[in-house]
Amino acid sequence: MKHLDINKIKSAIEKTIIFSACLVLAFALLSMSIAHHKVQLNKAKFNEQKINNTLDVYRSNLSQQLAIIASSTIFVDYLNSGEISRNNLLPQFLYQIKNLNTPSIIGMSIEKENNEVIFAMGSRTPYHITLNLCYLNRTLNNEYGLCNETWTLFFNPERLFDSLKKINPDLYDCPSCQAVDLLSSDTLGHFDIEDNTPLIIHAGVKTAQDYSFFYYSALMLITFIGLVFWIRHRIKFIFNKYIATPLAFITSHLKQGLPLEHRKDEIQEFAYLIDQIEQWKKQLETLHEKEKEAEIGKMLKQIVHDIRSPLTAIDVITQELSEVEETKRTIIKSAVDTLKDLANNILSLATQKEKRAGVYVEYAEPVALLLERIISEKRVQISKSIPLSLEIKNAYSLFAKIDHVAFKRVISNMINNALEAIQNQIKAHGDTYHGAIKVTLSESPTHQIQIDIVDNGCGIAPENLEKILQGGVSIGKEDGHGIGLSSSKKMIESFGGSLEVTSHIDEGTTIKLLLPIAPPASWFPSKITLHQNSEVIILDDDKAIHALWDMRFKAVLHDEDHITIQHFYAPELLMQRPLGHPISAIFGLIDYELMNKNITGIDVIKQLHLEKTAILVTSRYENVKVREEASGLGIKILPKNFAAYIDIEILSSATQEIVFIDDDEALTSLWQLAGKTSNKQVHVFNRSSEFTKVIHTFKKDTPIYIDSSLAEEIRGEEFAKGLYDQGFSELYLATGYDADHFKPMPWIKKIVGKNPPF
Template identity: 25%
Template sequence: MPIPSNQQSITSFARKKAKSLSAKIFVVGVLSTFLMGLGFGAYYYHGQLSQTLNVVSKSLAQPVAMGGDFLPTQIVKTLVTSGNFRNVWITLPDGSVHIEEHLSEERPDLSQIKGKKIYWFSRLPYVLVKRSISYHNEHVGDIFVGYKVPLKTIFTFAMAICIIFSIIAFYLYSRILKLAKNVAKPIREYSSELDASTDIETFLKADSYLSRFREITTFNNILLDYLHKSKESEAIARQSILEAQVAKVASRVRHDIIASLVIAESALERLKNDYNQIGILKSVFERISNTVDDIPKIGSLTEAEMNQALLGNTDTSTEPSDTFRSSHLIAFIYQMVGEVRLSKLCAEKEIKFDVVCSNDGFNSFCEVEPNKFKRDLLNLYKNATEAIQSHGTIQTRVSLVDDMLSIQIEDDGNGMDSETLEKIGRRGVSIGKNGGSGIGLASAIEDLERWGGTLKVSSKLNLGTTIKISLPTSEENYLFPTRLTFAPEMTIVVVDDDPLVHKLWKNKFENSEIAKNSIKVLHGRTIKAARKIISDLEKNDEDYILLIDNDLKHLEISGIDFVEKMKIESKSILVTSNGNSNLLYEKCSTINLPIIPKSIQEHIPVDVCI
């Protein structure tokens, strides 16, 4: 396994930390020592000068008071020639300069600097100190002295400090780095032994000097224990993965055959009026042929696993719990009608299923728990098929009545008398079924009442039964479009591995306004073909919409992964057999990717925005 780029060795980590620590020691040490030295030096130097000035001011008191200038002049010259003071002035009480002496010929003007503590002269800083001269408590004058700030001394002191702490910082850096290398050496050598070892039972050789390190020995034992347990679990994991893949293939084969036969039956019913349906039938048989090719993959399924796949109960550990959401119920109805029509319940009966849906009903949404609603629908359709002896009709009507979605399921089966009708809907009461529990209808009534709706049953003996469901409508769920609207001169890209799907879209677009508005329709069956089509359209800056299946056959990448990878969510719609899955809904909602369940593909309206 390659080492991630964001990782580093112990030596590199220690080098980085040593640099940081050395830099901190250098900066803090230099600053603190310099400031302390500067403060102490200023304090000491200023104290010595102040003491000298105090003595001088007392010595000048009598001469200045008597008006003499010989002795004051000698004292002032002595102060200047000593080198401690560069400029000295003695002033009288009226402020006039009585005596002055300077080390250089250039002299500053006392009148301009006497109010300052620091003044600049010849581009150098000077400190000005003033002392009062008093004789018998009478003020007789002042002495001003200016001394140069010792920049050379300060600079020399600072450089000495920098050199000292540079040596200290370098010493610490080298010691820390050496320590890190010594610590990393056994670990590096152990890693080399692991890399070169072919014996999983030992790794660490008994005569290796590394075995004297307790930490490495402990880690070696933990690693061996982990690898032993991994080997024990490997067989179980492989078997679990195999079983999950087999069940998935079995479920897909079942679903594809059912979906193909549903469309074939629909085409046969319309064959007498529309010879184009022959093309659909050919595509159906091609799809069934391709699906049959997958059957050898399920040869290892046990009977229990086959039953689990046929019931659609494949791995659901990752499926989110059923929660309330605004749902397009007509998609559930078409899905359940198609599955019941081709189930074993109708295998020995001639039952015609009709679904009549108004425009308002098709566009309506209701807030339900999707999985529970499909389960309730399945139970209601099962009851209807069981009520028909040999042949009959089950008709479903969907419409919008006073802001309530109305769903009526009517069958012309045996029906019930009034006495029997009063008993149904109670838990534990089953009519005409051996081993029935009566839970199905009771659960449906409870679920609908929890969703704010109702379920009513009416029936007449030997005439049939009608189930009337009423549910409050909710806001439209943007993830489930109820109409496909395209712009003129737009390109429609259909990507699906099923030739039947392409045939259905082709017929749908040819019978709509699509062909009249310069809208191109491009078809692809693989991700590779989809990627090329999309790349060409993007390169030519053409407007398009992608209709892509999620479960493309024999490919690891799904349709939703392709859309997300290409970053074309705003130009794509997922057309999938699992359009009503909670897991798929959660994934699509995070990236705002619309979904069209294949159960309504044939029924969704198509128009052009002009």
């Protein structure tokens, strides 16, 4: 039989560590390389999008200016006139052409259908674009108008690039960048393009250098290498100290026949530690019997006292897992979460000199829901012959700033004490005795949260009550610890509250807890607000929740509200079905945990873009991660138990009124269409006099958009001044000119473009 040398084993372990480290390192480097490549691709796409956006803005501005000039009366008259009339109109025509504030255009010409040039100015360049001038009733109309003239524009590439840089200062000349043809298109705004030559530009976008990825990668790499060396060192150290060296010592001494007990080495230390552990165990047993108030004894008894309830709940519910309803799932999760929280608290306690230093984290919690959770757990545990009831007197929206784990511990202790007191009475009086425990939540006359826990058990004698509250003394319990009332009293006082006990022998005990009322948590919705002409979508895999919401909405909705209720039991059905209203008119009531689905309610809300109009309805409201994720997105959380009580408010869907005054019927039609899609009522007028006739029907704060160049003697800004003097305050100048084209006009709130600003 071949025997392995201990040194060979050490070498094999070290090689395995190095190989594993290299393998993981290679995978990490590959992952970082892929991530860096994706970052570069995304950066390139972003730059390309910024360039395209700049070009779109330039084309849009150019097309608007050309449309304004081509739609002017002087321009149309010039096209339709003979040579003599055109000469007379030429000064006005040139003035109109000069309004084309585009330095990139250095020349232009207008030709008749027979190639007769009726107007030419500036320089010609190889880069040009020829537009069809099509009119119907003297109005531009590419679809039905007659196209008797063409308008050719000549561009200077350098000036064009300067114009683009004014739109986006981050652009720069980049011969190696992707080429973009500015003039390659079939249309330019309102114009069809008859002919054009390519105008190629090579542009890049300046971006700030971001070295965070490289810093992060370098830090991770250095950390990884250091960790590998540290692990290698620790494994070698542990192996040598606890395996190799002791085995070598034992082997050499056994070969020599020397006794081990007289050597001051690791083996002797092990023997010493074993002896010490036995001594500590005996001392701990003695301490447990003689000193019940010692810290270790209290902690161990507290652990047993706290873990007993959730363990029992898990054991009972697990037997019914064949048909698990959401209510029972909630109980199981609550018990499991409680165990996890208790474990974390115990670990924290072990590192603190004082029992409560830095252990608990206090949040604003809904007391009613915490009590319902606790009562649900306790009902599963206790005998059905002992009723445990909960009464909530108009206190569902009361919040207290507490640690929910510690609060559950206090209430659970109180109920356990009440249960033991009743069981003592049953032992004394037999099965004819009927015990009961009642928990009541209300708002006290002093505007505090009041919790009363009442039982008709054996009661506590007055001379023993004070001792029990001080801790360490238990009356009437065979193995009592005496820690329930005393620790609970300290806990409630740490939350800024108080605990009072009233008890009478053979009558029972009443425990009154008072806590300060805290403002509701930021994630909690005070009410559900719906607007008329809207849609409510309900996503939940529990039919009972759908029935509850139907009952709630049926009580408050009327036919004239025109609110549609849509029910969905699976997220994929909601995703596939088209919604009947715009996002702003949709209100969602979405469950967080969807059975047998790999997405959550928050994922659904994000995919539908309902962060501002949806509420997460869930029993997982206690989960801190769920709260933080929802709060980060601005999503409110409604505990499911509150669904039956939250107020529902219906508001009238008052549509915002807007006035648009422009002599271009195509533009006014466009504004009306945009208003319909944005839930705004746009009143359009082609003449200022038309608006003056009905001005009394509009409020003074109605937004009014006015074209500067109206087909009247008065200009738009002058008409706006008259409206300002009458008290109208929301006045906007809708024009194709830049703001610097006008003198300061304090009555104009803002100068905007021709496109609807909504």
